Amino acid sequence: MYTPKFVKSKDSDDIVWLTKDLLDSLAERKKLESDIKHGLENGEFKPYYQPKVNTKTRKLCGMEALSRWSHDGKLMPPGSYIPIMEFNDTIRLLDLHILKCVCSDIAGWLKEGIEVPVTSVNFSRRNLADPDLPGKIDSVVRASGIPKDLIEIEVTETADEFSIGDLSAFVDELHKLGYKVSIDDFGSASSSLTLLREVSFDTLKIDKGFIDNSKMRDLAILTYIIRLAEEIDTDIVAEGVEQQKQVELLDKLGVDVIQGYYFDKPLPKADMSARLKSPVYALN
Ligand code: C2E
Ligand code: CA
Ligand code: CA
Numbered sequence: 001m002y003t004p005k006f007v008k009s010k011d012s013d014d015i016v017w018l019t020k021d022l023l024d025s026l027a028e029r030k031k032l033e034s035d036i037k038h039g040l041e042n043g044e045f046k047p048y049y050q051p052k053v054n055t056k057t058r059k060l061c062g063m064e065a066l067s068r069w070s071h072d073g074k075l076m077p078p079g080s081y082i083p084i085m086e087f088n089d090t091i092r093l094l095d096l097h098i099l100k101c102v103c104s105d106i107a108g109w110l111k112e113g114i115e116v117p118v119t120s121v122n123f124s125r126r127n128l129a130d131p132d133l134p135g136k137i138d139s140v141v142r143a144s145g146i147p148k149d150l151i152e153i154e155v156t157e158t159a160d161e162f163s164i165g166d167l168s169a170f171v172d173e174l175h176k177l178g179y180k181v182s183i184d185d186f187g188s189a190s191s192s193l194t195l196l197r198e199v200s201f202d203t204l205k206i207d208k209g210f211i212d213n214s215k216m217r218d219l220a221i222l223t224y225i226i227r228l229a230e231e232i233d234t235d236i237v238a239e240g241v242e243q244q245k246q247v248e249l250l251d252k253l254g255v256d257v258i259q260g261y262y263f264d265k266p267l268p269k270a271d272m273s274a275r276l277k278s279p280v281y282a283l284n
Helices: 020-041 082-087 091-111 125-129 133-144 164-177 192-198 208-212 216-231 244-253 269-277
Strands: 005-008 015-018 045-054 060-071 074-076 119-123 151-156 180-186 203-206 235-239 257-259
Touching: 020 060, 020 082, 020 091, 045 091, 045 269, 060 091, 060 257, 060 269, 082 091, 091 119, 091 125, 091 133, 091 151, 091 269, 125 164, 133 164, 151 164, 164 180, 164 192, 203 208, 203 216, 208 216, 208 235, 216 235, 216 244
Parallel strands: 060 119, 119 151, 151 180, 180 203, 203 235, 235 257
Antiparallel strands: 005 015, 045 060, 045 257, 060 074
């Protein structure tokens, strides 16, 4: 039979009971952290690629790299490891590793004579704690020999402990080095407008929530975001697009670039190679 354990703090009389469930979940968490560390060392993390498509011509016009982890014979989605890596600050290792893989994949495609569109790579805002990050990104891209303008950096809007000033400095530094930067999930945090005033992003990715929802209120905000982006000369991408009627609506509203299951799910490298060789989607 299991007897609950307790630990007593040295500085106070507080007693924390460690139940079996809590001990099990702490052990599971430790095991996962150690598996992630080994996974990074053994190259178990790889990019998948999700196409971005021009709304009018239906031609592939970009792609986003999304990481996947091959672990114990299963393909693990980012939700199972990114929060842990953000918490224990190993996310920068993953983001730079994925960037390295993307650059190497692009170099291979270019060598084969395949045309490659701009590819965005996600960088967690937790990375902003490292002031040398733009320099590290640049070193990885330069070492691969691919043109810099094929790489775009995507950062999420989610509010956290890093100030808008830190984000603005990060974006300015990347611009100086010759990279474009997009803001992910735009409209999902309460600080969206302040962010637009302070940081000069090249592209806004509209949060999937606005596209999923057919409420009049969301449609009004979506229309306003699109107009606003035009006014401040910022490109726009609609993501999470799944249905024909959403494509038609976005086309009417003037959104030129769409990403979503309607066209393709994130694809492994071999399938993306085939898509790059056949970059026009059929009109339905
Ligand atoms: P995200 O950057 O907003 O990426 C879009 C997510 O939506 C992806 O989930 C994608 O597979 C999914 N998605 C795309 N189109 C559709 C659609 O039409 N319908 C639906 N329901 N979903 C769609 P995924 O791959 O699970 O990634 C989740 C999040 O994890 C990403 O959200 C991104 O924030 C993060 N992430 C993924 N890879 C990396 C990475 O290498 N580094 C960092 N820092 N974050 C990453
Ligand atoms: Ca993204
Ligand atoms: Ca997003």
